Structures are given as structure tokens and as C-alpha cells.
Amino acid sequence: MANKSNFTPEEWGRILSSPMVVAMAITAADPGGFWGLLKESMSGGFAILEARQDGQANPLVKEVAQEFTTPEGRTASRAALQSRFKGLNLDAMKDAAMTELQAVSAILDLKSPNDAPAFKSWLQEVAQKAAEAGTEGGFLGFGGVAVSEAEKTALTEISGALKSGGVTTT
Numbered sequence: 001m002a003n004k005s006n007f008t009p010e011e012w013g014r015i016l017s018s019p020m021v022v023a024m025a026i027t028a029a030d031p032g033g034f035w036g037l038l039k040e041s042m043s044g045g046f047a048i049l050e051a052r053q054d055g056q057a058n059p060l061v062k063e064v065a066q067e068f069t070t071p072e073g074r075t076a077s078r079a080a081l082q083s084r085f086k087g088l089n090l091d092a093m094k095d096a097a098m099t100e101l102q103a104v105s106a107i108l109d110l111k112s113p114n115d116a117p118a119f120k121s122w123l124q125e126v127a128q129k130a131a132e133a134g135t136e137g138g139f140l141g142f143g144g145v146a147v148s149e150a151e152k153t154a155l156t157e158i159s160g161a162l163k164s165g166g167v168t169t170t
């Protein structure tokens with residue numbers, strides 16, 4: 001079982017920020033107005049809180065969730081996000097997120113091959129929840145679809161970046 005000590009500080013920051021990266025990728029793919037944007041961006045944080053309370057969570061997922069709630073963890077995550085995404089427009093942000101997820105995938109495969117599949121599966125779940133968080137289209141929250149075509153495409157791209165098999169799009 002891998003833990004924080006298996007990674008360099010930079011790698012750990014990237015691992016910590018990865019739930020936010022998948023949520024950002026979904027948001028950048030199809031920003032759905034203010035409320036949709038807010039719901040999608042918050043989904044990464046909610047996934048971390050859920051994992052922290054989930055007794056069945058993969059140990060690496062659980063450690064990331066625990067670490068994220070510390071000031072040091074939030075600082076490391078924020079630094080990792082700022083170094084890769086600061087000043088980017090939405091199109092560039094989505095591309096940078098996919099590149100970052102490929103890097104995180106490679107780090108996990110190298111440093112934690114036993115935990116990598118479960119962690120990547122969790123990231124895919126975070127992405128799915130982000131896609132389902134805000135209704136796309138419609139008016140004032142009425143009508144529209146749960147997951148837009150652009151978000152479905154982003155989910156497939158995230159799956160490819162993580163090399164984690166198929167994706168469910170509802």
C-alpha cells in the first residue's frame with residue numbers, strides 16, 4: 001500500500017490536486033452558467049469529503065482525502081493547481097487538465113502500481129459526479145440535460161488520460 005512517503009512533494013501535490021483537476025476538466029468542457037459552474041467545481045471537494053468518511057475507500061484515496069483536509073495538504077494542492085492552470089482560458093485549461101491527468105496516471109503507475117487502478121477509478125467517479133452536478137442547457141435550472149455531449153466527450157478523454165477503461169455517461 002502506497003502512502004505520502006512513496007511520492008516526492010511535487011508528486012504528492014499533483015496527486016492531492018487530481019480530484020480538482022478532473023472536476024476542472026468537466027467544467028472547462030461545458031461551463032453551464034454560474035450555478036452549473038459552482039456545482040461542478042464543488043464536486044471535487046465533496047468527493048474528497050465522501051472518501052474521507054468512506055470506510056471502504058482505497059487506502060491511497062483515503063490518505064489523499066485525509067491529507068486534503070490539513071492546511072499543508074490544501075497548500076500543496078493549491079500550489080500544484082496554480083503552477084499548471086493559472087491564467088489559462090477554458091480551452092487551454094481542459095487541455096492542461098488532460099495533460100496533468102496523464103502525468104498523475106504515470107506517477108501512480110510507477111510509484112503505486114497496486115493502488116493505481118482503484119485511485120484512477122475513483123478519479124473517474126469524481127469526473128462523473130462533476131458532469132452530473134449541473135444541468136446543461138435549459139433555463140433557470142429547468143429543462144436541459146444532466147450530462148452534455150461536450151461533458152460526455154470530456155469523460156471519455158479523462159478515461160483515456162487515466163487509461164482506466166470505459167466510462168458511464170448518463
